[in-house]
Amino acid sequence: MAIHKQYWLEKEDAMIKKTIAAIFSVLVLSSVLTACNTTRGVGEDISDGGNAISGAATKAQQ
Template sequence: MKRTVAVLLAALLGLSLLSGCNTMRGMGEDIEQGGEAIQRQSSSY
């Protein structure tokens, strides 16, 4: 029983870490797009 709970908790932890990586990657892409938009606007003046 304890082993099953430990495996389940490990699996949940692994899934949460993987989803966290996707979240950070998406946030990085959003920040990059924002920076590119600022560069485009500043170069037009």
């Protein structure tokens, strides 16, 4: 009986570890995707700022 119980405890332990690994992977992936979107947004903001400065410089030259 003890061997049977030990077997199920080991199976349960393995399932818990796999579940934790899956949850951790989802959290890391969502963080990476969020960071990519944030970086893209910053790049667009910098580009818009550069375009505004360029437009102002063109107006100042005229």
